[in-house]
Amino acid sequence: MGITMWINSLGISQILPMNKLNHFQTQTRPMAAYNPRIEHVTNGSLASDKLISSNNNGSPLVIVPPPVTVPSTLGHYLARRLVEIGVSDIFSVPGDSNLVLFDYFVAEKGLNLVGCCNELNAGYAADGYARNRGVGACAVTFTVGSLSLISAIAGAYSEDLPVICIVGGPNSNDYGSKKILHHTIGLPDFSQELRCFQNVTCYQAVIDNLEDAQWQIDKAICKCLEESKPVYISICCNLVAIPHPSFSAKPLIPLSLSPKQSNQMGLEMAVEKAADLLNTAIKPVMIGGKKLRPAKAEAAFLELANTCGYAVAVTPSAKGMFPENHPHFIGTYWGTVSTAFCGETVEIADASIFVGATLDELETDFLRALGKRLKPNLRAYENYRRIYIAESGPPESEAGEELRVNVLFKHIQKMLSSNMTVIAETGDSWYEIQLLYASIGWSLGATLGYAQSAPQKRLVLCIGDGSFQMAPQDVSTMLKLGQNNIIFLINNGGYTIEVEIHDGPYNIINNWDYTAFVEAVNNHQGNCWTTKVHTEEELVRAIEIAMEDRNDCLCFTEVIVHRDDTSKELLEFGSRIAAMGSHPPKLLKN
Template identity: 45%
Template sequence: MTTTTVGSYLATRLEQIGVRHYFAVPGDYNLVLLDQLLKNQRMQFVGCCNELNLGYACDGYARATGVAAGFVTFSVGGLSAINAIAGAYAEDLPIIFVSGGPNTNAWPENRPLHHTLGEVRYRYQLDMFKMVTACAVSIEHIDDAPELIDRAINECLRRRKPVYIEIACNLAGENIPSAPNQKLTAPVPCDEAALDAAVEHAATMLNTAIKPVLVGGVKLRPWEAEPAFAQLAEASGYAVAMMPNAKGFFPESHPQYIGTYWGPVSTPGCGEIVESSDAYLYAGPTFTDYTTVGYSAMINKDKLIQANPERVKLPGRTYNNVPLPLFLSKLAEKLKLNPTSLEAWKRLRPEPCCRPQVTPDTKLLTRYVTDRIENMLTPDMTLLAETGDSWFNGVKTKLPDGANFEIQMQYGSIGWSVGATLGYAMAMKGERRVISMIGDGSFQLTAQELSTIIRYELNPIIFLINNRGYTIEVEIHDGPYNNIKNWDYAGLMNVLNAEDGKGWSTRVDTVGELDAAIETALAHEGGPCLIELTIDRDDCSKELLEWGTRVATVNSAPPKWT
């Protein structure tokens, strides 16, 4: 029997599931583990500036490739990253998150350790991560390592959620049996009888409806249900809308696509078609105060078929252990062609808007910026929008076929986008260019990772909206706390470039300057581009004004029970 080390076993398993890069911040509890990982030259080490940003980078990488891995030290590293891992849990992103742990002798020998709470109890990080992962294990005996590593990775793939693996620092280099030469798999359980019954029930409901519609949700991608959803759309002929956090999961050039359904801030004409339908199938949705605009979206449960990743809910009945892709593809075989809702939208849809008439000297407005970004997008690009007004401007942007869109709407952690840009760009280096829309307030939380983007010669283009504050918070509930210290954002690039970086940046105030900056950025190679946009504090999309008012109403609702 051949042997390997605990760290090398983990590296082999990561390679087998498709991980090509792993993100790390070194610390003394994980240094031996990192030594073992470096022996696998088919994966690349990516060093991050801090652990929170590392977590966001894993988030972006998992969006691009389907799974990511990150490595930190104990306590000071793990607890710094836990917010980003919680966000990945909320967003259904598979991440193998690994922390070095205390020496196995510390607890039985009653030894207080650095980086800890100063008490001889070392399970607190494991206990915390149990709350924000699908599986959390601690390797404290070498004989347990293969089983625990495999169990965690299987749960990560099975549930499309992060998992946590803690490896004692004195075990990472110890020998164990080598990993089997087989890829880990995680089949989704399926109750065939429940599947058939759910399909029959849904088909009866939809085939007797007059103008049914389809609405795609964010869980289509993690559960690999996008092809089945497209198959269902083609078979049914229904009008197809997408929820805001599922933008890009269905081609926007498709003749059945009618826009984004987002309650009262939907694409013009889209909301009216969805809400007036007598039956709608939501595939992989999330219904939160954000996606329903403060629960003001008009979704009637008596007309709703809700196809979730592993269950289907219809009026009066829930069917469990029904995988989403199988349900959608089998339902496609049962539906009658019915384009009534699509024809209704064609009568209702507004005429295409003319592009705004501006001159090179016209002062920048957010709508001019959005118009320019839409015009520059190509099929091999991904548009990534930070929490804030960038959400609304990004959702309104029309994507060419092949282009992707990324948004963190469920968790909505400002600062996510800088690390996510790093992770996504690393995964897609040489294949796809990232275009990021980031507000100044968000950028200030995680700006350090621009340094890592420069270090690894990644070439995203960052549009940094400088309006000197947290615009989304302004529209929900304003106060002096929403103002921030202004930075010389364009000047920051030179600081981070130092002696060897190839980043490029500029500040623009007018449409003409923006056009010139975009032309330069598109031609730039070997490093990122940052275009700082000077925007008035109160210049935001009308959708944010509407959305912010409704979310604020939910937040401020008086208590019903005291």
């Protein structure tokens, strides 16, 4: 797709894809003097107040007066902007200060208001949605709703995900009135919510008047897209339905997205120095990080890998951002819990390219330019192949033997295809997704959002029983939406990841009947299939049913495993976290 610089009639510059140009061209044309539109009338009578004339052949004409433009409202404008940037679903929880705004969301063609069971899950869903769609949105009510949401927004911030957090705020007349309002913490200063969000969003807009509302909405959306971080928009509830001329542009005035460009001289110097270093290395490697995604640099990273031939690894949070069937892919690098032989290959390398720690659009230029200067070098990959021993997989289970976690993942691996996406929770099923913030329970809401953004894919969720108990309610939302996700709940009787860090009675949770829970929230209304498995034979049959007989519905499998059944990687991870937390305090100097 081609890219061009576009200057609209307001002097705002932006980068537009070629397929958007026709949509925006009218914005650059000068407004001509009004010429009445003339319509031929062939049937029916004419109203007496219309001016009638005849053309040369005698057929009647009607001169139609110019249409009267009714200014659009704030709610309509925000809804149109969300659709324009690619948001087709808003994850929401209603409250008294956002109900009128929700009416506009419901009325907007191309926009679907998804009601969630709680604000935390709405935020998790927007997080999952943004991972696939490139931007997500959630909407809640003032303070009591938004403070329930804030942990999910913090997680999105840590993952560089563009999420638009919309809050229905108090009446504009209440600001400065010293009133104590419900849904607040009892202070007349309503900025407490704003202050909470300042540390977990890159931009905050409080819309308490109409004069600059359009500018504030556009500014927030632009910041969200440019910085790939969440933004906060609070809208006073009494302004939503009021028209204003600034909301009426059709088509919408193009967003003023600031294109970033590399300094050519600095780029050339950096490429030259890096190429000199890497071309003299004997066994260099490449490691991709999670910021490949917000920088949209996956393609440039792959191009560089193809050019230089280096061995390529990814960090856990970048899993899925580089094709694992690539001939030079060696696995996941994560220190002592790396994929077998991947850690050794990375750590004996004499030159390493870590891409993604602080990556932005400028480094994408660097990767492409660097690829043109590097000499092919297969030495590190050849070293990896020499020491690599293919995993034999877990030993075969005996008939009726208790199911093991490694056997579960062996069969999940076999069932995966290119039209499936895996969402994995903190714990033994952990890879990618939310590594830094690591909020237990995040994955269920994220699965809801991701599935809504990618209806052509089938989602596979691996979640522990402890994580499931954190936020289980929105299985009902999945059912309401008709999603056909496959959920594997690993029931080992507690917070296993916490057990491996520091064991204690507080890590044991009350055991639920999880399949009965899912059936209860379904209440015979949705399309759902549940089962409970204890052995490998039962698991194989459950997967066959989910993939073939019940591929059109949500399939929930509770997998019963032993409390102490964990991978060696999780054991190592737990011991390292425990060691970090047990460091004695440094002595203060006098």
